[in-house]
Structure formats: structure tokens, C-alpha cells
Amino acid sequence: MSLSHKDKRTVAMQYLLGSLSEEEKTKLEEQCFSDDVEFEELEIAEDELIDSYVRDELSHGDRKRFEDAVRVSARLSERVNFARLFSERTAIAVDRTPLPATPSRSWLNFIFGHSVPGQRRLRFAFAASLIPLIAGLVLTVSWFKLRDANRNLTAERTRIEKEKADLRLQLDSQKSRMQELSSELQTEINERQSQEKLVEELQAKSNIPKGSTALIALVAGTVRGGSGANHLVINKNTTLVKLTMNLGPVEYSMYGVSITTPEGNVVYRTRKLRSPEKSGNTTITVQFGARLLSAGDYIIRVQGFSQSGATEPAADYSLRVEKR
Amino acid sequence: MNSPELDSPKSIPESPTPPRSKARWSLTQEAFDRLLGSLSVDRDEAGARYEIIRRKLVRFFECRAVEDSEDHADETINRVARRIYEGQRVDNVTGYCYGVARLVLMEVIKDRERAPIGLDEAPGVLRQKVVDATDSEPRMKCFDECLESLPPESRQLIIDYYQEERRAKIELRQQLADQLRIPVNALRIRAHRIRMSLERCISTCMQAPADV
Numbered sequence: 001m002s003l004s005h006k007d008k009r010t011v012a013m014q015y016l017l018g019s020l021s022e023e024e025k026t027k028l029e030e031q032c033f034s035d036d037v038e039f040e041e042l043e044i045a046e047d048e049l050i051d052s053y054v055r056d057e058l059s060h061g062d063r064k065r066f067e068d069a070v071r072v073s074a075r076l077s078e079r080v081n082f083a084r085l086f087s088e089r090t091a092i093a094v095d096r097t098p099l100p101a102t103p104s105r106s107w108l109n110f111i112f113g114h115s116v117p118g119q120r121r122l123r124f125a126f127a128a129s130l131i132p133l134i135a136g137l138v139l140t141v142s143w144f145k146l147r148d149a150n151r152n153l154t155a156e157r158t159r160i161e162k163e164k165a166d167l168r169l170q171l172d173s174q175k176s177r178m179q180e181l182s183s184e185l186q187t188e189i190n191e192r193q194s195q196e197k198l199v200e201e202l203q204a205k206s207n208i209p210k211g212s213t214a215l216i217a218l219v220a221g222t223v224r225g226g227s228g229a230n231h232l233v234i235n236k237n238t239t240l241v242k243l244t245m246n247l248g249p250v251e252y253s254m255y256g257v258s259i260t261t262p263e264g265n266v267v268y269r270t271r272k273l274r275s276p277e278k279s280g281n282t283t284i285t286v287q288f289g290a291r292l293l294s295a296g297d298y299i300i301r302v303q304g305f306s307q308s309g310a311t312e313p314a315a316d317y318s319l320r321v322e323k324r
Numbered sequence: 325m326n327s328p329e330l331d332s333p334k335s336i337p338e339s340p341t342p343p344r345s346k347a348r349w350s351l352t353q354e355a356f357d358r359l360l361g362s363l364s365v366d367r368d369e370a371g372a373r374y375e376i377i378r379r380k381l382v383r384f385f386e387c388r389a390v391e392d393s394e395d396h397a398d399e400t401i402n403r404v405a406r407r408i409y410e411g412q413r414v415d416n417v418t419g420y421c422y423g424v425a426r427l428v429l430m431e432v433i434k435d436r437e438r439a440p441i442g443l444d445e446a447p448g449v450l451r452q453k454v455v456d457a458t459d460s461e462p463r464m465k466c467f468d469e470c471l472e473s474l475p476p477e478s479r480q481l482i483i484d485y486y487q488e489e490r491r492a493k494i495e496l497r498q499q500l501a502d503q504l505r506i507p508v509n510a511l512r513i514r515a516h517r518i519r520m521s522l523e524r525c526i527s528t529c530m531q532a533p534a535d536v
Contacts, residue, residue, distance in 0.1 A: 005509050033422040044516045072391045090483050251505040312510035
């Protein structure tokens with residue numbers, strides 16, 4: 001089964017960091033050379049890796065591996081420079097601290113400026129009287145600063161404690177949400193299995209007539225493993241396969257669908273599809289001869305055509321076909 | 325890049341008949357045209373396909389920790405072009421390039437093993453190619469010009485896409501995708517394509533004469 005975008009990105013990042021085994025490297029390279037979409041995923045993973053590096057979000061080990069890669073590649077080095085510049089130029093401007101005000105020169109001149117001989121003793125006496133005053137002033141200012149620093153530290157500690165508590169709460173709520181989701185998932189899997197079983201029973205009971213159509217509404221997202229995957233049973237008498245894909249709230253002028261084997265062989269491709277739904281929930285349906293599909297796994301890619309004509313991935317599905 | 329220009333064969337020697345000599349073969353305009361022809365009948369599409377293949381090859385050599393990956397990518401393309409020029413039928417040029425690239429890689433590794441290691445090339449003292457050039461004035465100027473030259477919606481998208489960090493970034497991207505009514509993955513691809521065009525623009529601008 002193919003991987004989700006997130007898994008693909010993780011594998012691609014490991015590849016770029018040189019952390020994959022030889023076998024995994026070769027597999028990814030074969031995919032990238034046979035499929036431009038896979039290669040674009042690799043390029044995006046590189047973008048994200050560079051950004052993480054520039055933002056100092058990589059672990060120590062990954063950072064070192066990445067720097068090793070940059071050292072032997074002028075192209076990567078150039079891309080890092082771009083990312084730094086991009087980050088700097090688009091970041092929210094930080095307030096500049098105002099420069100300290102320049103003290104007035106008039107009274108300094110009075111004490112340290114050029115003097116006529118008669119004024120020198122008066123100035124010395126004045127300067128000497130200022131010393132304890134200045135020292136007292138410095139001590140007072142230092143004390144106030146220390147007090148403020150202490151207050152700030154206390155406030156900071158309180159804030160951190162509060163953040164910790166918030167994080168703990170978030171973690172707890174996420175944990176319970178995870179539990180809810182996994183129980184929902186399990187319920188769905190059970191329902192699905194019981195539905196499949198029911199369909200099988202019905203198919204077995206009713207002698208399916210010649211020229212029947214196998215229908216399936218595909219569940220979005222590519223997944224690993226069999227339990228949550230889209231499972232289509234093609235009977236001996238099945239002549240047509242009808243796939244319905246609910247893309248959710250996406251909006252393109254047209255759509256294209258391709259069905260490939262995990263090795264990248266295209267078994268079916270169609271373009272210029274339009275969604276009949278105009279209410280914002282896009283659904284597309286394709287129908288083709290059942291003989292195109294052999295038993296095995298398939299990747300179904302739906303691409304959206306934007307107004308400019310550029311293609312973008314709208315959804316990915318995995319499909320397991322069983323022939324009986 | 326040592327490949328000829330797509331439209332101007334100025335630097336390419338004329339080669340009327342397919343050569344089969346032991347002398348080092350160099351890419352001719354005719355051989356390059358045949359390579360493009362085997363990629364697509366449409367010249368523009370063939371050029372785009374050629375660029376993608378070259379990018380794939382450069383990544384391949386880089387990820388195999390090979391220095392001068394661009395040179396090895398060009399060498400791979402030259403060998404493939406030569407085979408096609410000499411009459412070999414190649415149905416899947418990209419796949420064929422990958423096969424040749426693996427051979428080139430093996431040769432590079434063998435050469436590396438045979439060659440004595442100089443003190444300044446020993447592991448741990450890798451050649452430092454990283455140059456922090458973010459503060460250079462021309463680069464910043466090019467960046468601003470190129471960003472300005474993007475269509476307004478692309479400019480806004482790329483700026484918004486790269487705002488925020490960690491969790492806030494993920495949430496912001498989901499909001500952006502919802503606003504544009506596209507899946508988050510399509511948004512990632514859209515942002516990536518804009519970023520690539522921006523990087524290409526800056527690279528071209530930096531190579532331009534000093535009037536930039």
C-alpha cells in the first residue's frame with residue numbers, strides 16, 4: 001500500500017539526510033524517476049528540511065547530517081541562503097529598541113570643558129560634591145533594576161508554570177481525543193467489515209446476473225495495511241467497475257483520475273471530469289471495464305486542474321482488488 | 325550545466341554523422357535535439373521534461389554524497405544522448421537515465437577509492453562551500469525585485485504560507501487551504517512551485533551584469 005503524504009515526507013527527508021538503508025534508497029529513487037509527483041514530494045521535503053534548518057528546528061543529529069550534505073552541494077548551499085533571506089525578509093519586523101538619549105553637553109562642558117584659570121578650583125569643588133550624589137544615584141538605579149529583574153523572573157516563572165499546566169491539560173485532552181478517535185475508527189472498521197460480509201452474503205445468495213457492475217465509494221487518503229483500505233471484490237460476472245470519490249470541499253474547474261500499480265504502471269487514466277455537485281461538496285465518478293484491474297493493490301490519484309491549467313493533487317486513494 | 329541551449333546551438337560543434345570513435349565524446353546540438361525529440365514532440369514540453377530529469381539526477385548524486393553532482397548529472401545525460409544519437413531505441417528515457425546514473429555513481433565511487441586522499445579532503449575537513457550571503461546587497465535587491473514581480477495572489481500566498489512556526493504554522497496553512505478551497509497538499513505544491521520560480525528568478529537576477 002502506498003504511504004500518506006506525511007509518511008512520504010518523512011521518508012523523503014530521511015533520504016535527503018542520508019539515513020535510509022540502501023534498499024530503501026533504491027526504492028525511493030525508482031519511484032522518483034518513474035513518477036514526477038513522487039519527485040515533487042521529494043523537492044517539497046527538501047524545502048521543508050531547509051526551512052527547519054534555517055529556523056533551527058532540526059535535532060542535533062539531523063542538523064549535522066544536513067550540514068554535511070550542504071558542504072558538498074553548492075546548490076543546497078544556495079538554497080539555504082535563499083531560505084535565510086526569505087525568512088528574514090518576510091518575518092514580522094521586530095521593534096527596534098530606541099537609542100539612549102545623548103546627554104546634554106552644557107553641564108559637562110561646565111565641569112570638563114576648557115576653563116579659565118580662576119574657575120578651576122570652583123569646578124573641582126563642584127565635581128567632588130557630585131561624586132557621592134552620582135554614587136547614590138547609581139546604587140538606587142541598580143537597586144530598582146534588581147527589583148524589576150526579580151519581579152520579571154517571578155512573573156516569567158509563573159507564566160512558565162501556567163504554560164506547563166496548559167500543556168498538560170492539552171496533552172490530556174489530546175490523549176482522550178486520540179482514544180475517542182481510535183474507538184471511532186475501530187467502530188468504523190467493524191461496521192465496514194460487517195457491511196462487506198453482508199455484501200458477500202448477498203452476492204452469494206442472489207445469483208449475480210451477467211454484466212454486473214462492481215461499485216465502491218472510496219475512502220479518502222492512502223493508508224498502510226489492509227484493515228482500513230478500500231477493498232473491491234470483482235466477481236467472475238462483473239464487467240464494469242464504478243468508483244465514486246468524495247473529494248470534500250475542493251473546487252477545481254476540471255479533474256483527472258489515474259489508476260496505477262504501486263510500481264507506477266498506469267492501468268487507467270481519464271481527464272476532463274466535472275463534479276455534478278455544485279453545493280461545495282465535490283464528488284466524481286469513473287466507470288471502466290473490470291478486466292483492466294487484476295487482483296492486487298492500486299493507487300488512485302485525483303488531480304484538479306486550476307483556472308491557469310496547472311495540475312494539483314486533489315486526493316489520493318488506495319484500492320485493493322480481489323478477484324473471485 | 326554543460327548542455328546546449330534549447331534554442332541556440334551557438335556553442336555546439338556541427339556533427340553530421342554519428343561518431344563512433346574512441347576519442348572523448350561531447351554533446352552536439354544534433355544529439356541534444358534527438359534527446360529532446362525522444363522526450364516529446366513538443367519542443368517546450370521536451371525542454372521541461374529535460375529540466376526535470378536533470379533535477380532528478382542532481383538530487384540522486386547529492387543524496388549519494390557525491391561532490392560535483394551537477395557535473396555527474398550532465399555526464400549521465402551526455403551518455404544517454406550519445407546512445408540515442410547512435411541509434412539505440414529508448415522508450416523510457418527517464419528510467420534509462422536512472423540506470424546510467426547508477427553506473428556513473430559506481431565509477432565515481434571506484435575513482436574515489438583509488439585516488440589518494442589529500443589532507444584537506446580527509447573526512448571531517450570537507451571543503452566548506454557554505455557561504456553566508458544573506459546580507460549581500462545585490463541578493464536582497466534581487467529578492468525584493470523578484471518577489472515584486474510575482475502575481476499579487478502568488479506573492480501573498482508565499483508570504484502567508486511561510487509565516488508562523490511549528491503548530492501555529494500548521495494551523496495557518498490549514499486556514500489558507502480552506503480559504504482557497506484546495507487540499508493542504510495542493511497548497512504545499514502551489515507554494516513549492518511559487519518558491520521554485522522565485523528562486524529561479526533570484527538566481528537569474530544574480531547572474532545578470534552588475535546593473536541589478
